[in-house]
Amino acid sequence: MTAPALPVLTDLPGITLAEADGVPLLLAPREGNTTGGIIFRVGSADETLATAGITHLIEHLALRTQVLSEAHLNGHTRSDVTLFHVAGSAADVVAYLNAVCESLRDLPLDLIETEKDILRSESDGRSPGFGGQLRINRHGARGHGLVGYGERGLDRITPDEVREWAARWFTRENAVAWITADAVPDGLDLRLPAGSRMPSPTVTNVLRGTPAYLAGLRDGVALDALVPHGKAGQLTAGVMREVLHGTLRRDADIASSVDVSYEALNPDQARIGVVVQAAEGRQGSVAGAVADALGRLWFYVADDDLAAARTAAVEELAGVAELPAADMLPSVAYRVLNGRPVEGAETIRAHVELVTADDVRAVARDLWGTALWYVPGALDWAGIVPVPQWSEQRARGREFRRIDAPDVSLVLAEDGVGLVAPQGAVTVRFADCVLLETVPDGARVLTGADGFRVLIEPTVYRDLTGEDVARHVDSRVAADVIVHHPPRDPERVPVAEPPRPPGAKRADRTSVSGTIERLVGLWVVGFLVLGGGQLAAEELLDLEIRLGVLPLLALGAASVALVRKRHGKGAR
Numbered sequence: 001m002t003a004p005a006l007p008v009l010t011d012l013p014g015i016t017l018a019e020a021d022g023v024p025l026l027l028a029p030r031e032g033n034t035t036g037g038i039i040f041r042v043g044s045a046d047e048t049l050a051t052a053g054i055t056h057l058i059e060h061l062a063l064r065t066q067v068l069s070e071a072h073l074n075g076h077t078r079s080d081v082t083l084f085h086v087a088g089s090a091a092d093v094v095a096y097l098n099a100v101c102e103s104l105r106d107l108p109l110d111l112i113e114t115e116k117d118i119l120r121s122e123s124d125g126r127s128p129g130f131g132g133q134l135r136i137n138r139h140g141a142r143g144h145g146l147v148g149y150g151e152r153g154l155d156r157i158t159p160d161e162v163r164e165w166a167a168r169w170f171t172r173e174n175a176v177a178w179i180t181a182d183a184v185p186d187g188l189d190l191r192l193p194a195g196s197r198m199p200s201p202t203v204t205n206v207l208r209g210t211p212a213y214l215a216g217l218r219d220g221v222a223l224d225a226l227v228p229h230g231k232a233g234q235l236t237a238g239v240m241r242e243v244l245h246g247t248l249r250r251d252a253d254i255a256s257s258v259d260v261s262y263e264a265l266n267p268d269q270a271r272i273g274v275v276v277q278a279a280e281g282r283q284g285s286v287a288g289a290v291a292d293a294l295g296r297l298w299f300y301v302a303d304d305d306l307a308a309a310r311t312a313a314v315e316e317l318a319g320v321a322e323l324p325a326a327d328m329l330p331s332v333a334y335r336v337l338n339g340r341p342v343e344g345a346e347t348i349r350a351h352v353e354l355v356t357a358d359d360v361r362a363v364a365r366d367l368w369g370t371a372l373w374y375v376p377g378a379l380d381w382a383g384i385v386p387v388p389q390w391s392e393q394r395a396r397g398r399e400f401r402r403i404d405a406p407d408v409s410l411v412l413a414e415d416g417v418g419l420v421a422p423q424g425a426v427t428v429r430f431a432d433c434v435l436l437e438t439v440p441d442g443a444r445v446l447t448g449a450d451g452f453r454v455l456i457e458p459t460v461y462r463d464l465t466g467e468d469v470a471r472h473v474d475s476r477v478a479a480d481v482i483v484h485h486p487p488r489d490p491e492r493v494p495v496a497e498p499p500r501p502p503g504a505k506r507a508d509r510t511s512v513s514g515t516i517e518r519l520v521g522l523w524v525v526g527f528l529v530l531g532g533g534q535l536a537a538e539e540l541l542d543l544e545i546r547l548g549v550l551p552l553l554a555l556g557a558a559s560v561a562l563v564r565k566r567h568g569k570g571a572r
Contacts, residue, residue, distance in 0.1 A: 007336060011344035014325025015332060018183075021190040022172040026333055029182040030326035036093040036179040037085035037330060038100065038190070041337050042169035045079040045201035049141045049435040049447060050481040053119060053151025054165050055082055060115040061162070062103040071096060079144060080201055080265075081334065082170075090185055097177065098189045104170045105192065109159040116154045123150055130222045130374050131273075137214055137387045138224070138372050140206035140451040141434050144265070152435060156483040171195025176337045178329035200266035200338060206450045208392075211384045213373040219283055220255075221276045221290050225371040227363050229270040231351040236363040237262040237272050238309030239301060240294065244276065246305075247293045254282040254289060267339060272367055287375040291382045294371075297364035301357040313352050321345035390424030391452055400461040403496035410461050412472045417446055417454050428454045430476040437483045441493055442466015444473050460496035 009015050018025045023038070042055055056077040062084065063075050071088030073096055086096040128136075132148030139145030172192040179185065203226070227233045241260040248255035257277040264270045278286040320328070321344075335342050343351075373379060378386070395411040395418030402408040411418040416429035428448040437445040442465065444456040456473070458466045474482070 007342045009332075009342060011347055012325065012328070012332065012342065013344075015329065016182075020177065020184055020188050021192070022194075023190045023192065024176045024336060025184060025190075026176065026178040026329050026336070027181055027183065028178075028325040028329055030180045030324055033087050034090045034093045034180050035085065035087045035326075035329075036097055036177070037083055037333070038097055038175055038177040039081050039083040039330075039333050039337055040170055040175050041080070041198045041200075042082055042174065043078050043080040043201070044146055045144045046169070046198070047146060047153070048481070049146060049149060050153050050483065051157060051161065051165070052146050052149060052153040054153060054157050054162060055169070056119060056151060057112070057115055057154070057157065058082075058104070058107065058162060058166050058170065059084070060118065061107045061109075061111060062100050064108055064111055064115070065099050065103055066096060079147060081337065083330075085330070090181065093179060094185050094188050097179075098187070101190050101192055104166055107162060107166055109162060112157075112159055112162060116157075119151060119154060126150070130217055130275075133214060134222060134224050134372055134374055136451050137212075138207055139204045140449055141447050142449055143201050143204045145204065145206075145451065152437075152483065155485065167193050168195065169198065173197050174337075176333040178333045180326040180329065197337075197339075203265055203269055206388075207372065208388055209385050211368060211371040211373065211382075212387045213375055213379040213384045214387050215375060215377055217374045217376055220278045221287050221376075222274065222374040223290075223371050224271050224273045225367040226265075227270055227272055227366045227370070229264050229266070229268055231348070232355050232359040232363050233270050233272065234262050235306075235309055235313060235352060235355045236297075236360045236367070238312055239297070239305050239360050240272070240274065240364075240367075242305040242308045243293050243297065243302075244274070244290065248276060248286065248289055252285075252289060254279050254285045256280075264340070283376055287373070287377070287379065288382075291379065291384075294364065294368060295382075298361060298368065301360045301364075303357075306357055306360060310352060310355070314349055317345045317349050317352070391418070391427040391450075393427055394418055394420055394425035395427045400464045402460055403462055403498055404460065405499070410456060410464070412469075417456065417473065419454055426452050426454055428452060430473075433477050433481060435481050435483065436473070436477045437485060438470070438474065439485050440487045442469045443493075444469055446473070446477070457494050460494055 007017075009017055015026055015028045018027055044052065044055060047054055059075045059077050059082055063073070066073055071086050071092035073084075073086040073088075075084045076082070084096075084100045086093050088096075128148040128150070135145045136148035141149065170192060171194060172190070173195050174197050175190075175192065177190060179188075227236070237260050241258065244255075244258045244260065248258055255276050256279045257275075259273075259275045261273040261275075262270060263273070274290070276286055276290055332342060334340075371384075372387070373384060380386070395413040395416050397411050397413030399409040399411050399420070402410070407422050409420045411420055415431070416427055416433075418425050418427040428446040432448045432450070433446050434449050435445075435447040437447075442456075442458045445453060446456075447453045456469050458464045458469050
């Protein structure tokens with residue numbers, strides 16, 4: 001295995017590049033506590049849906065030996081990298097990095113189930129949010145789209161898979177370390193298996209056309225778009241921030257917050273994200289205002305907006321230039337690991353100054369053309385198409401009609417499964433299935449790489465059993481994408497009823513209990529009304545009123561009438 005060429009750091013005075021056990025090591029001294037870390041080019045976007053969570057699991061296993069350390073330490077798994085970092089004494093940093101690498105060489109696989117439970121607890125209640133919905137609809141059930149699904153592979157990941165994943169991704173060629181020191185510390189041991197530097201995660205796309213929109217976001221607008229990575233894209237994000245803030249907040253006051261983000265996905269592509277929180281009662285106005293503002297950038301970029309965005313970028317660079325070299329080590333390590341240019345603040349500033357209004361307009365056109373919107377309602381009026389709701393092809397095979405909706409059918413085909421409705425069809429081919437979830441009663445959920453899912457509940461289809469489903473589906477799907485869940489509560493198994501004929505009344509299966517509830521309510525209300533009325537009359541007339549058994553007789557008569565009305569001869 002050959003290590004990738006390392007960059008020259010002449011543009012970053014104070015930072016030197018060394019090597020420890022084949023791992024590139026960035027060094028820069030500073031006073032006070034020592035900090036250090038090691039970063040690997042592997043993250044959640046490198047997984048599959050069936051192995052989702054495996055990188056995070058390895059991160060937890062690698063830190064198990066550190067639970068009693070007094071140093072400030074942690075680990076993080078992101079979409080494209082996994083990093084471990086520590087702050088403390090020089091000895092703390094060396095001990096931490098040594099222990100992490102030792103664990104990665106020989107993971108404590110006997111603790112896998114314990115760490116899985118911890119990861120499940122961490123994810124309880126966590127929602128993918130609108131960001132996850134945008135990722136799923138753009139990228140499908142792969143790559144960057146996996147963030148919208150959670151760590152679905154935890155129920156099936158095996159120790160052998162964990163060992164193989166660590167050996168493939170957590171290697172010396174696929175890592176960069178850093179320490180705030182002027183030389184390689186004594187005793188540092190970063191031995192790791194040999195491997196290869198991995199490229200950035202693939203940017204997948206399942207949208208059939210863009211710009212596209214997803215409807216249903218209630219209180220604002222969110223969008224993401226793919227643009228060429230570079231200074232023009234970064235400055236365009238700044239211009240958009242100026243334009244949207246001025247249009248939506250300063251001029252119209254229809255938004256309570258505006259956020260524009262820029263994220264490099266690989267050396268060539270970046271993601272620009274926009275999130276606008278609508279002001280109270282202005283949800284219906286925000287989407288059109290955002291579309292108008294971004295559409296205008298195709299043709300016109302105001303000098304003031306470009307100047308303001310450039311000034312903000314230059315001021316941020318000035319702040320970076322004032323940082324001690326040691327504070328820049330983590331970000332430099334990230335850039336070295338991902339093969340990005342390693343440039344100083346002055347070089348970056350020169351690039352920013354060269355960006356023109358024409359460059360911004362070009363990026364704005366790319367942004368509009370690739371944008372995926374999440375909005376309250378439709379955007380067809382702006383030439384923006386809805387995201388695909390149905391598969392392009394339907395499955396052909398044995399059909400089973402839903403008991404409660406005869407116009408909907410489940411199709412079991414030789415090459416896949418599908419749901420067919422009057423409006424369209426959803427199909428998952430076995431060859432494209434990235435996750436099959438099973439329960440012992442026969443229910444199955446198949447997820448395709450394009451993000452479409454088919455849920456099979458045998459109890460809601462005519463002439464279909466759980467055994468039929470298991471026999472047809474399980475053997476046709478790759479074994480390494482199957483997750484077997486434990487039995488579920490029988491009460492959670494759905495029961496379907498045939499639809500009522502036109503004009504027929506639904507049978508009241510709870511009529512007896514309903515009558516009892518009404519009788520109880522009648523007597524409670526009766527006592528409150530009659531008793532309260534008696535007290536009020538006595539106080540008003542200054543008399544003592546004795547009703548005797550009359551209220552009871554009245555309530556009894558009302559009860560008999562209620563029972564006769566609800567349970568006449570024809571109802572018994």
